[in-house]
Amino acid sequence: MSALLTKKQSSAPSANISRRAVLKFSSYMCALLALPASAVAAMAERLAAAPRQPVIWLSFQECTGCTESLARSFAPTLESLIFEFISLDYHHTLQAASGEAAERARDEAIAANRGKFILVVDGAVSTKDGGLYSTIAGVANLDMLRMIAKDAKAIVAVGTCASFGGIAGAAPNPTGAVGVEEIVSDKPLINISGCPPIPEAIAGVLAHLAAFGKPPELDRHKRPVAFFPATVHQRCYRRTFYRRDLFARSFDDEGARKGYCLYYLGCKGLVTRSVCATTKWNGGTSFPIQSGHGCIGCTEPGFWDQGGIYQSSEGHRSKRRRDR
Ligand code: SF4
Numbered sequence: 001m002s003a004l005l006t007k008k009q010s011s012a013p014s015a016n017i018s019r020r021a022v023l024k025f026s027s028y029m030c031a032l033l034a035l036p037a038s039a040v041a042a043m044a045e046r047l048a049a050a051p052r053q054p055v056i057w058l059s060f061q062e063c064t065g066c067t068e069s070l071a072r073s074f075a076p077t078l079e080s081l082i083f084e085f086i087s088l089d090y091h092h093t094l095q096a097a098s099g100e101a102a103e104r105a106r107d108e109a110i111a112a113n114r115g116k117f118i119l120v121v122d123g124a125v126s127t128k129d130g131g132l133y134s135t136i137a138g139v140a141n142l143d144m145l146r147m148i149a150k151d152a153k154a155i156v157a158v159g160t161c162a163s164f165g166g167i168a169g170a171a172p173n174p175t176g177a178v179g180v181e182e183i184v185s186d187k188p189l190i191n192i193s194g195c196p197p198i199p200e201a202i203a204g205v206l207a208h209l210a211a212f213g214k215p216p217e218l219d220r221h222k223r224p225v226a227f228f229p230a231t232v233h234q235r236c237y238r239r240t241f242y243r244r245d246l247f248a249r250s251f252d253d254e255g256a257r258k259g260y261c262l263y264y265l266g267c268k269g270l271v272t273r274s275v276c277a278t279t280k281w282n283g284g285t286s287f288p289i290q291s292g293h294g295c296i297g298c299t300e301p302g303f304w305d306q307g308g309i310y311q312s313s314e315g316h317r318s319k320r321r322r323d324r
């Protein structure tokens, strides 16, 4: 089942796509990753020449939103090209195989790529009672993660559940759900938080790992700085209203109709790092604040318990006092 979802892993992508397409993809990725122009040629050369990067994708306590974000990104160029550069050897949701054949093929893919594959995880890891609340083929996610992570080159935690526990880890957290970094500490780990994460961030990190063999620059939460460079507030187009104390106070008042700041409707953009306001969603069409809903803070540790969606938390209020 090598290359379960893509072309044969042994062949380089250049056999299937034009040099121009590789260059275009590399330019886009390097721009997203805030890499210098000189990195474009290096990325294109390595992606075109190297065999596809083997990827094993494990889905634990999740809702499939993270997979949907990448696979249905409404950016056909992005999703089709990233799948040209990786060999997605195992993914529950996307693969055709099932049952014992799927599990056997995953083990074969791991055995053939020890120390070389990237392990992607979406969903939180259940730890309570030995992790028995979430299993795959009778194996607890907790045990599977430990078993497979030891052979991985690097781990990418996709989504806030895999990064920090997310919704599965919200109080009262009945399954003892935690993020990957609570379990594995001896491998390079990249957290791409977000519920779900922006697809460009997933593709950018995978492209960087495939081309350069190492993670991009990370912040203190192990998130790629390029995709978490500033708060949503710092780049929000409604900030001009915030500064002038012009706020919507309900979703159907005059302020809401005029597009005023959503702070008093619970917007958590002041304390939430993401490129939502600039990269946006659905191929750059829009993002929640643009459609009239405040930021819910989904990329931060502690999401979902840092205050209700429509209320500001104490940390949020003190940030506002500082950030006048
Ligand atoms: Fe679903 Fe959000 Fe968790 Fe991803 S981070 S698995 S979208 S709940």
Ligand code: SF4
Residues within 6 Å of the ligand: 232, 233, 234, 236, 237, 238, 239, 240, 242, 260, 261, 262, 263, 267, 268, 269, 270, 289, 294, 295
């Ligand atoms: Fe934008 Fe929210 Fe900041 Fe208001 S509080 S400017 S809506 S990010």
